[in-house]
Amino acid sequence: MPDASPPRIQPPPKRRPPFRNLRVYAFDPSLNWQIDTAVINQMTLQVPWEDLTPGPVGEYLEVVDVDPASGCCYAPVDLEDRFLLAQGGLDPAEGDPQFHQQMVYAVAMTTIRNFERALGRRVLWSQAEEAQGYQFVRRLRIYPHAMREANAYYSPCKKALLFGYFPATAEGRNLPGGTVFTCLSHDVVAHETTHALLDGLHRRFVEPTNVDSLALHEGFADIVALFQHFSFPAALRDQIRKTRGDLAGQNLLGQLAQQFGEAIGQYGALRDALGEVDKVTKQWRPKEPKPADLAATREPHARGAILVAAVFDAFLSIYKSRIADLLRIATSGTGVLPQGDLHPDLVDRLAREASATAAHVLNMCIRALDYCPPVDVGFGDYLRALVTADRDLVPDDDRGYRIAIVEAFRRRGIYPQGVRSLSTDNLCWSGPLDADVNELRKLLPGVEDLRRLPPDWSVSSDRQKIQQNMETSARAVHDWLLSDNGRSMGRLVGLAIEPTAPFSIERSPKNGLPKFEVHSVRPARRQGPDGQTLSDLVIEVTQKRRGYLDAGFQQRVDTEPMDSPPPEDFWFRGGCTLLVDLESREVRYCIGKGIESPARLEAQRTFLGGPADGSLHATYFGDPRRQAPAEPFAMLHRPVEETP
Numbered sequence: 001m002p003d004a005s006p007p008r009i010q011p012p013p014k015r016r017p018p019f020r021n022l023r024v025y026a027f028d029p030s031l032n033w034q035i036d037t038a039v040i041n042q043m044t045l046q047v048p049w050e051d052l053t054p055g056p057v058g059e060y061l062e063v064v065d066v067d068p069a070s071g072c073c074y075a076p077v078d079l080e081d082r083f084l085l086a087q088g089g090l091d092p093a094e095g096d097p098q099f100h101q102q103m104v105y106a107v108a109m110t111t112i113r114n115f116e117r118a119l120g121r122r123v124l125w126s127q128a129e130e131a132q133g134y135q136f137v138r139r140l141r142i143y144p145h146a147m148r149e150a151n152a153y154y155s156p157c158k159k160a161l162l163f164g165y166f167p168a169t170a171e172g173r174n175l176p177g178g179t180v181f182t183c184l185s186h187d188v189v190a191h192e193t194t195h196a197l198l199d200g201l202h203r204r205f206v207e208p209t210n211v212d213s214l215a216l217h218e219g220f221a222d223i224v225a226l227f228q229h230f231s232f233p234a235a236l237r238d239q240i241r242k243t244r245g246d247l248a249g250q251n252l253l254g255q256l257a258q259q260f261g262e263a264i265g266q267y268g269a270l271r272d273a274l275g276e277v278d279k280v281t282k283q284w285r286p287k288e289p290k291p292a293d294l295a296a297t298r299e300p301h302a303r304g305a306i307l308v309a310a311v312f313d314a315f316l317s318i319y320k321s322r323i324a325d326l327l328r329i330a331t332s333g334t335g336v337l338p339q340g341d342l343h344p345d346l347v348d349r350l351a352r353e354a355s356a357t358a359a360h361v362l363n364m365c366i367r368a369l370d371y372c373p374p375v376d377v378g379f380g381d382y383l384r385a386l387v388t389a390d391r392d393l394v395p396d397d398d399r400g401y402r403i404a405i406v407e408a409f410r411r412r413g414i415y416p417q418g419v420r421s422l423s424t425d426n427l428c429w430s431g432p433l434d435a436d437v438n439e440l441r442k443l444l445p446g447v448e449d450l451r452r453l454p455p456d457w458s459v460s461s462d463r464q465k466i467q468q469n470m471e472t473s474a475r476a477v478h479d480w481l482l483s484d485n486g487r488s489m490g491r492l493v494g495l496a497i498e499p500t501a502p503f504s505i506e507r508s509p510k511n512g513l514p515k516f517e518v519h520s521v522r523p524a525r526r527q528g529p530d531g532q533t534l535s536d537l538v539i540e541v542t543q544k545r546r547g548y549l550d551a552g553f554q555q556r557v558d559t560e561p562m563d564s565p566p567p568e569d570f571w572f573r574g575g576c577t578l579l580v581d582l583e584s585r586e587v588r589y590c591i592g593k594g595i596e597s598p599a600r601l602e603a604q605r606t607f608l609g610g611p612a613d614g615s616l617h618a619t620y621f622g623d624p625r626r627q628a629p630a631e632p633f634a635m636l637h638r639p640v641e642e643t644p
């Protein structure tokens with residue numbers, strides 16, 4: 001008889017699920033108090049799977065729940081607990097700090113995933129500036145109960161999101177004196193996470209160098225929060241049903257932070273892309289766009305809201321054109337919907353169109369970040385980045401997305417300086433002239449050397465390694481710019497790296513030449529016309545120059561070499577973003593802000609040193625010498641009366 005040893009059992013391979021289900025409030029807890037919104041206000045987010053330790057602490061985020069105001073430290077939630085895994089995490093509950101930890105984690109991760117999807121690469125937080133140089137930051141810290149006040153903000157120096165809680169006033173649905181937790185608002189969490197993501201991509205955008213700088217940060221953060229609403233299936237269908245498909249009327253999807261807005265004594269949401277509640281009649285009314293509003297609005301949130309309204313308006317016109325055929329089918333060609341409820345199938349189809357359009361517009365807005373100048377960005381630059389990035393992805397604009405964007409921006413007075421017309425082609429960044437293209441190609445390193453520069457930035461690669469590789473590539477680009485070819489190239493793309501550059505530009509103590517910093521070397525992928533993936537290399541180079549409020553003083557420091565120049569009033573930055581085609585070695589775009597531009601220097605001087613009542617910088621930060629305030633967003637988010 002052969003041995004009857006038991007058969008060996010082959011263990012099945014371990015398959016990680018792609019997602020972790022976590023329940024959250026779709027908007028914020030206040031919608032649970034009304035019967036018509038309660039049913040749509042709980043949803044399950046599918047967060048990319050990652051191994052977590054209690055906190056939750058994962059690859060990108062670390063939730064730290066200490067509450068200095070009450071001296072409490074709440075036990076961290078363990079989302080790996082098998083009971084929680086089985087039921088999609090904890091039940092939404094206002095009074096459960098562990099649910100708060102779950103909610104901030106789930107919403108922040110969803111926002112991160114939207115960025116990674118749009119950019120086709122992993123995201124990095126901005127590095128920490130320490131005495132020994134820049135340090136890699138693996139995790140953004142999130143404090144769900146950081147302070148007892150009506151505020152929440154991203155701290156660029158702490159690399160942390162801080163959420164406050166506060167007693168509500170007697171307005172709206174809030175219980176007077178009841179506690180409002182900002183960490184339970186999808187919009188507030190998505191908004192603050194976006195500040196951190198944007199800072200990770202463009203660390204100079206937090207410096208207020210013109211009236212648009214901080215407004216772009218604020219507006220962009222609202223855009224991301226707003227368009228994420230369209231990925232809430234139940235809420236979307238519900239709002240389509242209630243508005244009978246007309247999303248231009250008052251609806252939850254176009255409003256931000258309901259509970260926060262009401263709790264601080266406003267009559268509606270904190271911000272509304274479509275309209276406002278009249279303070280006297282308490283009735284909602286749509287806002288008519290007026291181009292003159294832009295010039296009159298300087299407060300960053302209010303100015304950012306104009307940008308948000310423009311993008312939302314573009315979304316609405318694209319959505320309308322996408323559903324026109326459905327409405328014709330549903331109405332036998334009249335386009336006039338009959339009285340009563342819409343057919344549920346029509347609601348589903350309209351919702352699908354709205355969600356696809358919103359996802360497309362959100363992707364456009366995120367991808368545009370690769371096409372922005374590295375410093376001193378304005379709304380006009382952002383518009384040009386939007387249309388250029390979209391043209392690269394979808395060469396023929398057969399659905400009219402770009403036209404819709406340009407038209408919506410124009411109606412709000414947003415367009416770049418110095419373009420001949422507002423046709424979309426004219427608004428796209430122009431590439432170098434043909435003669436320069438050839439010249440530039442000759443100056444660039446060989447194809448193989450170029451291809452070695454972009455790190456492996458795929459979604460599975462290690463983020464610290466990406467950062468290290470990017471630094472190695474940045475050093476390679478830096479060395480090459482110091483070569484004869486590189487120097488000629490620098491001249492062509494508007495850098496001032498020659499010995500004859502103004503002496504106010506920081507010089508290297510080693511060779512006495514103007515210093516420059518290679519900020520980032522990263523890949524941007526786009527789909528070619530035949531479906532093939534083409535890669536661009538995005539290189540950002542920046543320089544800084546001592547700026548003085550007194551123009552005469554400036555001239556002296558510019559022209560006379562001094563061993564120790566007088567302390568600057570502000571740092572004036574310039575530089576360029578180069579998009580280089582990795583196949584053809586062609587410089588496709590050079591998006592620059594000249595460091596030697598007298599007009600730009602004068603504009604920044606006026607902005608920073610303007611009259612106390614008119615200068616935004618002076619209002620918020622007092623001393624113009626403080627170029628980068630320690631907490632730019634805390635200052636902005638805190639005062640209730642200044643937060644429209």
Ligand SMILES: [Zn+2]
Nearest residue numbers: 195218221633
């Ligand atoms: Zn903000």
